[in-house]
Amino acid sequence: MHRTKPLDHVILIIGALFLVMPVVVAFMTSTHTAAEIHRQGLQILPGSHLAETYGTVLTQRGGFTGEITGMRMLMNSFILGIGFAVGKIVLSMMAAYALVYFRFRAATFMFWVIFTTLLLPLEVRIMPSYGVMSDLHLLNTYTGLIVPLLASATGTFYFRQFFKSIPDELLEAARIDGAGPIKFFIDVIVPLSKTMIAAIFIIMFVYGWNQYLWPMLMTTDESFFTLMRGIKSILQVWVGSQIPDYNQAFAMAVLAIIPPVAVVVIFQRWFIKGLTESDK
Amino acid sequence: MAKITIDNVVKTYAGGNTAVHGVTLDIQDGEFIVLVGPSGCGKSTLLRMVAGLETISGGEVRIGERRVNDLDPADRDIAMVFQNYALYPHMTVRENLAYGLKNRGTAKAEIEARVAEAARMLEISQYLDRKPRALSGGQRQRVAMGRAIVRKPAAFLFDEPLSNLDAKLRVTMRGEIRKLQKRLGTTSLYVTHDQLEAMTLADRLVVLNGGRIEQIGKPLEIYHRPASTFVASFIGSPAMNLVDARIDNGTLSFGGLTVAVGSAVNGPVTLGLRAEDMQVAPPGQAGMSMQVEYIEELGAQRLVHGMVGDQALTVTLSPAVPLTDVMQLTLPADRLHLFDAQTGTRLHAEPRRVVQPA
The missing domain is CATH 2.40.50.140 (Nucleic acid-binding proteins)
Known part of the structure; x- marks a missing residue:
């Protein structure tokens, strides 16, 4: 095995700093007042307005209608992130289950159809999706925000590959033990997929959390604003002599980082397991 | 406990490949039958047709007096032991043993009693709360056999259950399977490619070649009077x-x-x-x-x-x-x-x- 030398650590430290510094700068800057930031630019030393800024961000009513608080945006982001992750996992597991375990005439063909859509980003189908949701009167609803994006080629693909690695004998043993398709799915497949589910959950939660374009199209009502939109709207007030609340924008950005980081930390152990080994 | 009748059973795959050509075999109640042959001779396919894991292309399989051709594996009153054990990895040994009974709606107390009895018989009582991955190969195979025993089925089907074990353990387990089967008196169908295993376990031996039966008989009969050069060269070592x-x-x-x-x-x-x-x-x-x-x-x-x-x-x-x-x-x-x-x-x-x- 390779013995670590001091140089390796230097490279590691530089790499870590490179990734961590922007976050530190954002956090430190958020503890100064907007005027200070406007005068002196980004800060790397702590300021004296930590509690004040974060308190304001979380509770002050803002936006154009004055009805949306940071808490509300945080909640919306959570609903979107968790709704995405859970919905995508449920849907793609069931799709993959059907593709792997049921003999369809065109199962392989269908799989490739699904797989091909992996190549198409959301932006390609964003207008038709919007049209459909608008006709269904689902604009400005959580349903409209979440449901159209639930079909996940990535998730289906990962679960399909995982299910294929489960030995056939397990299915046969379950059949002899009297477990039907639904029982087998719930009693055997789901518990075995735990690590895989954790991995997909992280990916999809972060994906949902970071959505910007889709919520912006789908919702005009400010009570559906997510954090991503909140940050943007704080910076959009450059009118006359008013300066944007940089401190609040940074505070919100820092807040926006915390939940995905927490999710990764919590699921990390399973996540790595899920992507590297099939638990036998 | 029941007799199994395999009547002129044929297996033809979708591509027109015929794996089993009209095999007829009468298995008496309580008999230990070993199907032996080189790989690709159709022995596993035949077993899986009896189990209901493969469809039967022609002929008839009866367990007891019941025709089972179109029954689900769960309804055939059989239990199977697989080569790679096929234990549910996320369940404890106890849950593994109980799963089949639970699905059949057996009463809780009855399940517990049967699991305890099987565990005692197989000497796995102290492992009941472990997961399969914490067990050695031999212990896993015992659990797999336990899963078959608790069901008290009409027949045991073994699909090369000892092939994944090392040579020494194989000999021990061979003896235990034989003892257990004698004790329970359950009709058993056992597939193996190992002629020594076949000789030592079988009441009657069925030698298969290319999807056809070459010879059926008691192990010594086959050893001393092989019906063909194929049987002669396959049974016995050297x-x-x-x-x-x-x-x-x-x-x-x-x-x-x-x-x-x-x-x-x-x-x-x-x-x-x-x-x-x-x-x-x-x-x-x-x-x-x-x-x-x-x-x-x-x-x-x-x-x-x-x-x-x-x-x-x-x-x-x-x-x-x-x-x-x-x-x-x-x-x-x-x-x-x-x-x-x-x-x-x-x-x-x-x-x-x-x-x-x-």
Whole structure:
């Protein structure tokens, strides 16, 4: 095995700093007042307005209608992130289950159809999706925000590959033990997929959390604003002599980082397991 | 507990490939039947058709008096033990054993009693709360057998259950399977490619080749009277020597010796000789000369490989017998196996027991 030398650590430290510094700068800057930031630019030393800024961000009513608080945006982001992750996992597991375990005439063909859509980003189908949701009167609803994006080629693909690695004998043993398709799915497949589910959950939660374009199209009502939109709207007030609340924008950005980081930390152990080994 | 009737069963795959050609087999209640054959002979396919994991293309399978062709595996009243154990990895041993019963809606107390009984029988009681991955191969196989036992099925189906174990454990487990089956008296169908396993376990042995039955019989019957050269070479270790010989006017000649065998056939035949049936000829008695090529020492005995004329021969000799470069061997007149040179089927000529120099 390779013995670590001091140089390796230097490279590691530089790499870590490179990734961590922007976050530190954002956090430190958020503890100064907007005027200070406007005068002196980004800060790397702590300021004296930590509690004040974060308190304001979380509770002050803002936006154009004055009805949306940071808490509300945080909640919306959570609903979107968790709704995405859970919905995508449920849907793609069931799709993959059907593709792997049921003999369809065109199962392989269908799989490739699904797989091909992996190549198409959301932006390609964003207008038709919007049209459909608008006709269904689902604009400005959580349903409209979440449901159209639930079909996940990535998730289906990962679960399909995982299910294929489960030995056939397990299915046969379950059949002899009297477990039907639904029982087998719930009693055997789901518990075995735990690590895989954790991995997909992280990916999809972060994906949902970071959505910007889709919520912006789908919702005009400010009570559906997510954090991503909140940050943007704080910076959009450059009118006359008013300066944007940089401190609040940074505070919100820092807040926006915390939940995905927490999710990764919590699921990390399973996540790595899920992507590297099939638990036998 | 029930008899199993396999009546002219055929398996043809979608591509037109036929894996099993009309196999007929009657299994008595409580009997231990071993299906043996080389890989690809259709033995596993046949077992899986009985289990209901493969559809039956033709013929009929009956368990007890019930025709089961169209029944789900769960409804056939059978239990199966797989080669790779197929334990549910996320369940404890206890849950693994109980799963089949739970699905059938067996009462909780009954499940517990049966699991405890099976665990005691298989000596896995102390592992009941462990997950399969914390168990060794032998223990896993016990759990897999436990899963079959708790169900109290009409029949056990074993699909090469010992192939994943190391040689020593295989011998132990072989004995335990036999003991357990005797004790429970459950009809069993056992698939293996290991002829030794087949010989030691079976009440009756079914030798399969290319999707057809070559021979059915008690292990010793098959050993002593193989129905074809295929069976002769497959059953027994070392494999039976099969050499070219001739019969002229009822007299077999091989290696410079002749034996009167009756006048059933004339011309070339295949002569089968078990390695342990040949002895060193006593001084003064005519023998066939074998040019010794190499020796395999097995401890209790040694295998001597050599040539008689242009025919390879293997002989089992006691280590006490002195070795020479050329050895004079007897031809066991009452232990000759004669096969048709073309078709390989056994010729039923009763040898008269006289050996003479040519």
